[in-house]
Amino acid sequence: MSNATEQAVFNPKLRRRVDEGSGVNQVECNLVEAITLTLAQEMDRDERVVCLGEDVGLNGGVFRATDGLQARFGDQRVFDTPLSESGIMGTAVGLAMGGMRPIPEIQFEGFMGPAYDQLVNHAARYRTRSRGAITIPMVVRVPVGGGIHAPELHSDSPEAIYAHQPGLKVVMPCTPYDAKGLLAAALEDPDPVLFFEPKRVYRLPTRDWIPEDRYTIPIGQAKVVTEGDSVTVISWGASVYQCLEAMDQLPEDISVEMIDMRTISPIDKDTIIASVQKTGRCVIVHEAPKTAGMGAELATILQEHCFLYLKAPVQRVAGFDTIMPYYKLELEYLPNAKRVAEAITQVMAY
Amino acid sequence: MPIRTAYTAKIDYLQIMDENGVLDEKLAKDTLTDAEVLELYQYMCRCRALDETAFKLQRSGRMGTYPQNKGQEAAAIGSGYAAKRGVDWLVPCYRENAALWMHGLPMHYVLLHWMGDERGNQIPEGVRMTPLCIPIGTQMLHATGISWAMKLRKEPAVAITYFGDGATSEGDFHEAMNFASTFQTPTVFFCQNNHWAISVPRESQMNSETVAQKALAYGMPTVQVDGNDLLAVYKVSKEAIERARAGGGPSFIEAVTYRLADHTTADDARRYRDPKEVEAWQGKDPVIRLRKYLTAKGLWSDEKQTALDEAAKTMVTEVVRAAEGIAKPPLADIFDYTYATVPAELETQKRTMRTHSLGQNPEQVGLQTEWTS
Numbered sequence: 001m002s003n004a005t006e007q008a009v010f011n012p013k014l015r016r017r018v019d020e021g022s023g024v025n026q027v028e029c030n031l032v033e034a035i036t037l038t039l040a041q042e043m044d045r046d047e048r049v050v051c052l053g054e055d056v057g058l059n060g061g062v063f064r065a066t067d068g069l070q071a072r073f074g075d076q077r078v079f080d081t082p083l084s085e086s087g088i089m090g091t092a093v094g095l096a097m098g099g100m101r102p103i104p105e106i107q108f109e110g111f112m113g114p115a116y117d118q119l120v121n122h123a124a125r126y127r128t129r130s131r132g133a134i135t136i137p138m139v140v141r142v143p144v145g146g147g148i149h150a151p152e153l154h155s156d157s158p159e160a161i162y163a164h165q166p167g168l169k170v171v172m173p174c175t176p177y178d179a180k181g182l183l184a185a186a187l188e189d190p191d192p193v194l195f196f197e198p199k200r201v202y203r204l205p206t207r208d209w210i211p212e213d214r215y216t217i218p219i220g221q222a223k224v225v226t227e228g229d230s231v232t233v234i235s236w237g238a239s240v241y242q243c244l245e246a247m248d249q250l251p252e253d254i255s256v257e258m259i260d261m262r263t264i265s266p267i268d269k270d271t272i273i274a275s276v277q278k279t280g281r282c283v284i285v286h287e288a289p290k291t292a293g294m295g296a297e298l299a300t301i302l303q304e305h306c307f308l309y310l311k312a313p314v315q316r317v318a319g320f321d322t323i324m325p326y327y328k329l330e331l332e333y334l335p336n337a338k339r340v341a342e343a344i345t346q347v348m349a350y
Numbered sequence: 351m352p353i354r355t356a357y358t359a360k361i362d363y364l365q366i367m368d369e370n371g372v373l374d375e376k377l378a379k380d381t382l383t384d385a386e387v388l389e390l391y392q393y394m395c396r397c398r399a400l401d402e403t404a405f406k407l408q409r410s411g412r413m414g415t416y417p418q419n420k421g422q423e424a425a426a427i428g429s430g431y432a433a434k435r436g437v438d439w440l441v442p443c444y445r446e447n448a449a450l451w452m453h454g455l456p457m458h459y460v461l462l463h464w465m466g467d468e469r470g471n472q473i474p475e476g477v478r479m480t481p482l483c484i485p486i487g488t489q490m491l492h493a494t495g496i497s498w499a500m501k502l503r504k505e506p507a508v509a510i511t512y513f514g515d516g517a518t519s520e521g522d523f524h525e526a527m528n529f530a531s532t533f534q535t536p537t538v539f540f541c542q543n544n545h546w547a548i549s550v551p552r553e554s555q556m557n558s559e560t561v562a563q564k565a566l567a568y569g570m571p572t573v574q575v576d577g578n579d580l581l582a583v584y585k586v587s588k589e590a591i592e593r594a595r596a597g598g599g600p601s602f603i604e605a606v607t608y609r610l611a612d613h614t615t616a617d618d619a620r621r622y623r624d625p626k627e628v629e630a631w632q633g634k635d636p637v638i639r640l641r642k643y644l645t646a647k648g649l650w651s652d653e654k655q656t657a658l659d660e661a662a663k664t665m666v667t668e669v670v671r672a673a674e675g676i677a678k679p680p681l682a683d684i685f686d687y688t689y690a691t692v693p694a695e696l697e698t699q700k701r702t703m704r705t706h707s708l709g710q711n712p713e714q715v716g717l718q719t720e721w722t723s
Contacts, residue, residue, distance in 0.1 A: 081532075086491070090495065090525065091526075
């Protein structure tokens with residue numbers, strides 16, 4: 001393990017400090033900087049790791065998530081590929097078969113369509129169809145979600161589509177700390193991991209101090225963000241921040257237990273069940289359309305395991321069952337603090 | 351400004367042994383020795399025997415749908431023989447069984463696959479290939495990726511991928527060719543142009559005069575070869591593989607052959623194919639021409655053929671027995687091989703063998719009666 005000074009080279013612009021209490025090397029970064037830093041650290045410790053995708057090399061990716069990686073690791077580790085999503089996903093499958101640890105980037109979630117066949121019909125199935133003889137360890141990075149005034153097909157939330165696919169794991173961190181730990185864990189995982197990065201929170205105005213040295217966060221573990229006993233609010237991705245904002249609008253006597261799923265698949269059932277058995281009320285919040293979204297699955301789990309604990313029907317605050325609108329209307333489409341607060345209030349009054 | 355020629359190209363066609371088993375001695379130099387031809391001919395007959403038996407297994411209800419390889423054996427064997435076993439990767443479709451067996455896939459695995467058992471895809475350690483690939487034209491990208499990995503790891507290994515004429519209409523084919531050419535990966539694209547994509551003839555599949563010319567757009571060496579001519583297939587494959595191994599990048603081979611059987615056992619080609627066309631191609635059968643050649647050379651006889659047929663029958667019986675002797679897999683397998691580690695929900699489904707939740711947890715609130723299995 002390289003020390004903090006050596007690691008600082010990965011992104012010297014970031015501020016660093018040693019936490020006085022714990023002695024931990026810390027770095028101050030936003031979510032996208034946490035990802036870049038982690039990619040650099042992982043490429044440094046494992047020469048099998050390669051990044052490939054559209055504009056990820058010289059340009060450092062359209063969101064700069066791979067900024068500086070090609071300069072540091074060379075053009076035989078970071079590849080600008082042809083403009084070809086199925087090609088990126090399919091060759092990544094082959095690279096994994098050939099012993100590499102590829103990190104393909106699909107530039108926006110809206111462009112996953114052409115790569116769907118390779119991800120779902122090959123990457124996800126190889127372990128099972130070869131009975132373990134061939135496995136596909138790779139991490140597919142995809143910026144996801146709305147709220148940044150992007151053009152058409154740059155703002156969707158398709159996580160449920162992939163959570164429905166056995167053989168895939170789906171992760172969506174929303175803080176720099178979780179992004180760093182989950183990305184390192186995803187690279188350790190022997191199976192394909194779809195790593196969704198909520199672009200709305202790539203660059204929040206405030207940066208977080210997080211440990212600089214490598215750490216992992218287990219895939220499949222939700223996080224209790226705030227403890228409470230009146231109502232459980234479950235969310236993931238950028239919506240977590242809308243929920244936190246909603247909590248500020250509630251009367252003081254409503255104590256919210258806020259859960260960030262962090263991993264979409266496999267689902268951390270234990271955490272949500274324990275919380276709802278305690279609170280008896282639940283509001284689930286996500287950007288994706290309501291019908292057949294992940295909220296439906298979570299609500300079903302809760303009625304299966306918390307039936308007699310429930311004091312109100314589980315509520316979903318989600319994107320509408322429409323096509324994601326162009327950006328003039330996107331903030332009306334996406335769940336916001338007002339809608340979340342309203343749902344919480346109604347659940348409390350039920 | 352005068353108009354100038356920006357690009358010109360030609361496609362070579364190679365045949366070394368004609369339909370009557372007559373060699374072009376000059377072209378045949380430095381290809382296969384007679385001893386090799388003799389050995390590969392016998393191997394081809396054994397593969398044909400197994401293929402015919404596989405058809406009968408389906409017809410008698412002992413195996414599911416099966417796509418016969420009949421008529422295309424020279425393409426598989428000539429190219430497979432040119433690749434290094436245990437070093438080079440084969441990335442197949444499903445009509446090149448003979449190449450897979452040659453590279454170490456146990457013969458009964460192919461039957462096992464079509465008998466509905468994933469263990470037929472469980473490629474043994476040290477055998478370098480991917481399993482049969484069902485979605486058409488998707489596996490070439492894996493070959494590009496695998497060979498790319500070989501290049502990055504500085505391993506002198508090549509990937510050869512097989513597909514049909516219909517597969518070249520798929521987008522993934524073009525993406526695989528473009529990636530391979532852009533990154534100069536050691537990949538050999540081997541198209542078995544067998545003239546039919548189920549019921550659609552090659553002429554309706556594309557307006558190109560050859561399949562081989564598609565590679566010109568990707569700036570890669572390309573050639574058309576008589577796919578039923580073992581020597582010619584071997585020669586072009588060897589050249590392409592060794593060029594790739596030496597760092598010369600990818601190549602394309604169009605092996606012109608013919609699907610003598612139906613697409614699969616679920617198909618009836620009489621609905622769409624002229625019997626005269628099939629008859630004409632039966633005359634170009636790679637087995638027949640090799641036998642003619644070896645007989646003319648005094649290396650083969652009817653007696654030897656009878657002995658070979660007997661030996662092949664014994665081998666086929668053993669292969670079928672091996673496949674049929676494998677018991678149905680335990681249902682637990684489907685849970686155990688979805689992920690490296692079984693997630694909690696899947697573990698519960700595996701343990702209870704059901705998906706409903708009541709009774710899963712003895713302490714579950716709301717259970718009115720004690721659940722017993």
